[in-house]
Amino acid sequence: MTMTIKIMHWLCRLILAGVFLYSGYVKAQETLQFAVAISGYKMVPESLIYPMAKYLPWVEIFLGLAILIGWKIRYFSAAAAALLIFFIAVLAITISRGIEANCGCFNLDEKISPLTILRDSLFLIPAVYLVFEPQLTRRWRKPSPSV
Amino acid sequence: MVRNSGWMITLFALSLAWPASVHPADVSSGQVLGGSAKSPIQIEVYSDFQCSACREFYLGTIRQILQEYSSKDKVRIIYHEYPLMQIHKYSRDAARYSEAAARLGVKQQLAVMDALYMDQAIWSQDGKIEASISKALSLTDFQKLKKIMQDSSIDLAIEREIDLGNKSQIKSTPTIFIRYPGKQQKVEGIVTYIVLKQFIDAIIK
Numbered sequence: 001m002t003m004t005i006k007i008m009h010w011l012c013r014l015i016l017a018g019v020f021l022y023s024g025y026v027k028a029q030e031t032l033q034f035a036v037a038i039s040g041y042k043m044v045p046e047s048l049i050y051p052m053a054k055y056l057p058w059v060e061i062f063l064g065l066a067i068l069i070g071w072k073i074r075y076f077s078a079a080a081a082a083l084l085i086f087f088i089a090v091l092a093i094t095i096s097r098g099i100e101a102n103c104g105c106f107n108l109d110e111k112i113s114p115l116t117i118l119r120d121s122l123f124l125i126p127a128v129y130l131v132f133e134p135q136l137t138r139r140w141r142k143p144s145p146s147v
Numbered sequence: 148m149v150r151n152s153g154w155m156i157t158l159f160a161l162s163l164a165w166p167a168s169v170h171p172a173d174v175s176s177g178q179v180l181g182g183s184a185k186s187p188i189q190i191e192v193y194s195d196f197q198c199s200a201c202r203e204f205y206l207g208t209i210r211q212i213l214q215e216y217s218s219k220d221k222v223r224i225i226y227h228e229y230p231l232m233q234i235h236k237y238s239r240d241a242a243r244y245s246e247a248a249a250r251l252g253v254k255q256q257l258a259v260m261d262a263l264y265m266d267q268a269i270w271s272q273d274g275k276i277e278a279s280i281s282k283a284l285s286l287t288d289f290q291k292l293k294k295i296m297q298d299s300s301i302d303l304a305i306e307r308e309i310d311l312g313n314k315s316q317i318k319s320t321p322t323i324f325i326r327y328p329g330k331q332q333k334v335e336g337i338v339t340y341i342v343l344k345q346f347i348d349a350i351i352k
Contacts, residue, residue: 029332032325032346036336050345102336109318109335 005137012126012133016080017068019123023106024060027053030108037104041094059083067130077130084127088120176304176311177225178249178256180209181217187351188216189223191324193317196242197235197271200337201321202264208340213257215344221351226260228305229312229320237274239305244280246304247295251288258283259292 027034035053038044044052063083066076087105091112094101103110110116129136177191192209194201209224216222228246230238241263248259262283263276270276281289295301315324323334327350338346 030334032323032332032334032338032342033336035342035346036334036338039339039342040336046339046341047345049339050342053342054349 002141005140008129009133012129013067013070013073016077016123016126016130017064020060020064020067020080022064024057024064026106026108027057027104028061031057033108034104037102037108040099040101040104041090042097042099042101043090043094074131074133077127081124081127081131084120084124088117088124091117091120176307177227178245180224180226180253180257180260181213182223183220184223186217186220186223187327188221188347189225189324189326191225191227191326193227193229193312193315193320193322195229195231195235195238195320196245196263197238197267198231198320199267202267204321204323204337205260205264208338208343210261211340212343212347216347222347227312228308229317229322230305230309231320235271237271237276240274241270241276242305242308243296243301244276244292246301247292247298248280248284250295251291255284255288255292 031050031053034057035049038049038053039046060083063076063080067073067080091103094112095114095117101112102108103112103116105116105120182189190209190212192204194205212222213224217224226245228242230242232239245256245259245263248256259280262279263270266279270279280292284292312322315322319335321335321337323338325332325334325346
């Protein structure tokens with residue numbers, strides 16, 4: 001059981017860290033293309049678009065690194081989950097408004113669709129697992145009562 | 148923890164060293180609308196006169212950048228013709244007028260570009276581009292322009308621009324290449340004036 005828990009822990013950590021590091025890296029390299037993607041959502045005031053495009057990728061990179069090295073992993077996994085929930089909400093609102101925006105997620109010219117929401121929702125699984133890992137593993141480790 | 152940090156740093160260093168997938172365009176062609184080779188920032192635009200996003204980008208962003216930054220030699224702006232003839236019937240004709248106007252001078256070229264974009268909705272319907280151009284230029288310049296239009300090198304120049312666009316992997320218009328010390332970014336779509344201004348200010352501060 002301990003080995004399974006270890007594998008689960010590392011799998012979740014690597015997936016979540018990889019997602020945030022890659023996503024942050026792509027956006028940090030192409031700030032202006034990311035700014036164009038943000039403006040496509042028609043949600044952010046124009047004066048805040050560029051600062052958001054400039055700093056959000058570094059927030060993602062920071063979260064990815066923190067999760068990768070395991071520093072305050074529960075807190076930063078919770079922050080990653082909160083960010084993913086924010087992205088999912090923004091995608092859902094934009095789709096419901098009938099706006100055809102570019103996702104600005106990984107590939108900066110990818111259009112938003114229910115599939116992008118599904119993908120972001122799947123990334124929530126490792127984040128939620130890492131937040132609730134102590135409670136979950138305690139339950140798994142607990143020996144079943146002998147009759 | 149220490150072991151983890153080691154490969155984390157390696158990964159991060161590798162990621163920073165990973166080159167961005169931007170394909171540089173040839174600076175020797177295109178029409179220089181403002182700024183000079185000494186400008187710290189260079190903006191190259193691949194544009195189509197019949198595309199509405201190109202209109203919005205030119206009138207809403209480029210005109211202001213020319214006024215605010217190119218006049219102070221902070222930003223060099225180069226325009227490339229990239230008519231999307233499959234979807235825009237008159238875009239190549241419009242590009243021919245612009246290319247010919249560039250041979251008269253920057254002032255005339257800007258006047259022609261302004262007219263083409265401002266009257267886009269009109270000439271896009273019937274293809275009567277000349278009516279818009281004649282209002283934008285003096286009679287002498289208009290006569291000169293008509294003469295230049297007969298030169299076959301105009302079509303060759305447009306072909307060269309299209310080839311260059313294809314080499315630069317242009318998929319849509321406007322596509323913008325922004326070069327600044329040590330870096331280059333490729334942007335597809337409309338960058339608003341406020342966003343571009345904040346970006347430029349951060350570089351030249």
